[in-house]
Amino acid sequence: MTNVGIIGCGMMGKVHSVAYSGLRNVNVKAVASLSREQSLECARLTSSKTYTVEEIFTDDGIDIVSICTPTDTHRDLVVEAAKNKKHVFCEKPIAHTLKDAQEMVEVCKENCVSLGVNHVVRFFDAYSGAKSLMEDGAIGEVVMARLYRGGVFPRHGWGNWFDELDKSGGVLLDLSIHDFDFLRTLMGEVESITARSVKFTPSHPGRNRDHAIAILRFANGSLAHVEGSWAEPENAPSKFTTSFEFVGKEGMITYDSDEDFTMRVQTVSKSFSSFSRSTPATDPYRLHIRKFIEATKDDRKVPVDGNEAIEALKISLAANQSAESGRRVRLLEVV
Amino acid sequence: MFRIGVLGIAHSHGNSYIRQIQSFSDMSVTGIFDHNSGRAKKSSGLFGIQAFEDPLELIENSDAVVVTSENSFHKHYAELAMNSGRHVLCEKPIATTEDDARSMLETAKSNNVVFQMAFPVRYAPSIQQAKKEIQSGKLGKILSVSATNHGRMPGVWFVDEKLSGGGAVMDHTVHVVDIVRWLLEAEIVEVSAEYGRLIYDIPVEDCGLLLLSLSDDSFMSLDCSWSRPEAYPYWGDVTLNLVGTEGSLRISAFDGKLKVFSNKRGIFWQNFGESFDRALVKEFADSVMKKRKPLTSGEDGLEALRVALAAYESGRIHEPVHLNH
Numbered sequence: 001m002t003n004v005g006i007i008g009c010g011m012m013g014k015v016h017s018v019a020y021s022g023l024r025n026v027n028v029k030a031v032a033s034l035s036r037e038q039s040l041e042c043a044r045l046t047s048s049k050t051y052t053v054e055e056i057f058t059d060d061g062i063d064i065v066s067i068c069t070p071t072d073t074h075r076d077l078v079v080e081a082a083k084n085k086k087h088v089f090c091e092k093p094i095a096h097t098l099k100d101a102q103e104m105v106e107v108c109k110e111n112c113v114s115l116g117v118n119h120v121v122r123f124f125d126a127y128s129g130a131k132s133l134m135e136d137g138a139i140g141e142v143v144m145a146r147l148y149r150g151g152v153f154p155r156h157g158w159g160n161w162f163d164e165l166d167k168s169g170g171v172l173l174d175l176s177i178h179d180f181d182f183l184r185t186l187m188g189e190v191e192s193i194t195a196r197s198v199k200f201t202p203s204h205p206g207r208n209r210d211h212a213i214a215i216l217r218f219a220n221g222s223l224a225h226v227e228g229s230w231a232e233p234e235n236a237p238s239k240f241t242t243s244f245e246f247v248g249k250e251g252m253i254t255y256d257s258d259e260d261f262t263m264r265v266q267t268v269s270k271s272f273s274s275f276s277r278s279t280p281a282t283d284p285y286r287l288h289i290r291k292f293i294e295a296t297k298d299d300r301k302v303p304v305d306g307n308e309a310i311e312a313l314k315i316s317l318a319a320n321q322s323a324e325s326g327r328r329v330r331l332l333e334v335v
Numbered sequence: 336m337f338r339i340g341v342l343g344i345a346h347s348h349g350n351s352y353i354r355q356i357q358s359f360s361d362m363s364v365t366g367i368f369d370h371n372s373g374r375a376k377k378s379s380g381l382f383g384i385q386a387f388e389d390p391l392e393l394i395e396n397s398d399a400v401v402v403t404s405e406n407s408f409h410k411h412y413a414e415l416a417m418n419s420g421r422h423v424l425c426e427k428p429i430a431t432t433e434d435d436a437r438s439m440l441e442t443a444k445s446n447n448v449v450f451q452m453a454f455p456v457r458y459a460p461s462i463q464q465a466k467k468e469i470q471s472g473k474l475g476k477i478l479s480v481s482a483t484n485h486g487r488m489p490g491v492w493f494v495d496e497k498l499s500g501g502g503a504v505m506d507h508t509v510h511v512v513d514i515v516r517w518l519l520e521a522e523i524v525e526v527s528a529e530y531g532r533l534i535y536d537i538p539v540e541d542c543g544l545l546l547l548s549l550s551d552d553s554f555m556s557l558d559c560s561w562s563r564p565e566a567y568p569y570w571g572d573v574t575l576n577l578v579g580t581e582g583s584l585r586i587s588a589f590d591g592k593l594k595v596f597s598n599k600r601g602i603f604w605q606n607f608g609e610s611f612d613r614a615l616v617k618e619f620a621d622s623v624m625k626k627r628k629p630l631t632s633g634e635d636g637l638e639a640l641r642v643a644l645a646a647y648e649s650g651r652i653h654e655p656v657h658l659n660h
Contacts, residue, residue, distance in 0.1 A: 139564075143533035143534055143542065144533060144534075144542050144560060144562055146483075146558060148576075192653075194527045194529070194546050195546075196479070196546060196548070196554040196556075198478040198479050198554075198578070211478065211479050211578045212479075213479065213481050213546065213554070213556045215527075215529055215544045215546055215556065217529050221531060221533065222533060223529055223530075223531065223533065223542055223544055225481070225544050225556060225558055227481050227556075227576070229578065231478075231479075231578045231583065232583055233581075233582050233583065236583075247534065247542075247560070247562040247564070248564075249533075249534050249535075250564070251564045251566055252562070252563070252564050252566075252567060326525070326527075326548070326655060327654070327655070328527065328653055328654070328655075
């Protein structure tokens with residue numbers, strides 16, 4: 001039996017709770033959160049107890065800690081977990097600065113614990129399916145990609161932290177990092193990036209907009225266009241959408257999450273959502289977490305380890321630098 | 336009767352313009368000239384129009400001309416017609432150099448003729464409606480545009496830089512730049528670009544991504560790649576995703592379509608709805624009749640060309656290139 005503690009019971013804490021509770025021989029022992037209400041909810045989902053953060057770290061029965069707190073708190077929590085000899089499964093992005101991320105990786109290494117970062121897009125059916133098709137040569141050598149990820153502003157964050165750019169890093173660091181990570185697995189290392197972003201921050205409460213476009217040039221010469229958005233209106237029927245297009249020398253693969261539903265419900269009811277739909281896709285979080293746990297048990301490299309997460313972070317940091325300066329930023333400049 | 340001659344039929348759009356002109360009862364196609372007499376004969380047979388061996392003879396028999404020659408010959412044929420006092424509808428891009436384009440604008444002005452650019456997508460119902468939506472104010476101020484003008488690799492003279500002026504960047508930058516300049520009533524002031532020969536073994540680039548800054552502080556990206564594979568059921572697309580302070584707007588201008596799965600004819604998409612080319616031709620006739628500036632003018636052609644040329648420069652120097660206005 002693997003025992004788990006979850007720290008942070010907001011949106012991702014709930015997602016982790018559901019993912020863990022579907023796994024065999026895995027037991028969520030305790031959850032911790034600054035919000036009494038949210039920790040009770042996660043405790044209910046996982047049939048576990050509510051602990052303080054300190055109690056999770058010092059409980060010798062806990063093997064793995066999931067970190068689901070705001071990005072700027074990751075370093076301290078991961079370092080503390082590692083020092084207490086817990087394996088760590090950390091939400092993405094690994095951190096909001098390179099220095100923090102490097103320290104986290106270093107401390108986990110020193111304490112001989114695994115650090116996995118939840119770049120879960122690799123485990124979404126559509127993305128992993130497209131990747132296998134491309135690895136099988138279905139569209140020839142992949143030379144160009146176009147990815148979109150976006151929707152309404154994530155107002156659910158603790159204290160609205162997504163709105164504070166020095167904490168969340170904005171849409172290029174918090175959201176598009178998923179696509180940056182996935183692209184790395186497919187097209188290799190990024191050479192340079194040119195980006196632009198819109199930032200509407202706390203001066204306009206209730207009207208947050210964050211939207212960005214990045215053009216990536218890879219070391220192998222291929223190109224990618226990545227668009228990330230928190231700028232869709234809150235009453236949009238589709239709250240969140242992802243889409244991609246991969247162009248190879250012998251063909252193309254495209255996907256749009258707005259088109260992959262196999263069931264749709266529309267009602268006049270006031271007590272239920274008037275519009276909902278579902279897809280047949282498997283739970284990517286559960287899959288990722290299962291593979292993470294298996295790797296820690298077998299003492300293997302975990303999927304998306306800290307070093308890979310650092311590489312994705314560098315792309316986001318370069319994108320933010322370019323959006324700030326207007327210049328093309330080479331990845332080597334991010335140090 | 337508004338009589339229109341066709342100078343050059345290198346660009347396949349020419350066939351569509353001929354078809355649309357012939358569909359108006361008060362317009363006719365006088366004839367066709369192409370330096371490649373085989374090409375002229377083919378269209379002559381297809382549309383039942385006379386093939387001329389001398390472009391001047393065709394010009395003399397026409398009130399106006401459509402120029403759908405290879406890009407680098409646009410200036411020659413357009414000015415030949417303008418200097419005879421004929422109005423010109425010119426295929427995009429306006430020319431392959433800024434000097435050529437400016438010369439064409441001068442010649443049109445000094446001869447007092449209508450000089451219209453064939454930017455048919457501007458006449459698309461979705462683009463026309465988008466303009467109204469933006470003007471209504473419901474989207475607030477537009478902050479970001481991401482756009483595509485994908486296509487198949489056209490081959491033939493399009494991949495010969497001497498005739499085309501360049502590859503995908505030259506071919507597919509101008510449509511969307513023209514649309515966005517008009518929608519946002521703003522100029523492109525800075526151009527960054529990455530492009531390359533990534534898919535095909537051809538002498539020009541087949542893929543390109545542009546990132547543009549606009550005079551109203553918004554920005555836009557444009558994917559101008561010839562990246563639709565042979566296996567794709569359609570030639571390409573024009574799409575825009577506009578994000579404003581109060582909402583967002585998406586366009587896929589060619590998505591009014593049937594998806595056809597035919598054992599005999601294969602898988603393909605067939606469009607329905609109003610023809611953009613028909614509206615374009617009608618605008619040309621109206622502009623000539625009312626002696627006014629057309630919706631898509633030669634000046635618009637110049638501005639769109641400048642962006643494509645700046646994209647090439649940016650790709651060469653790996654720096655943003657500024658455009659003065």
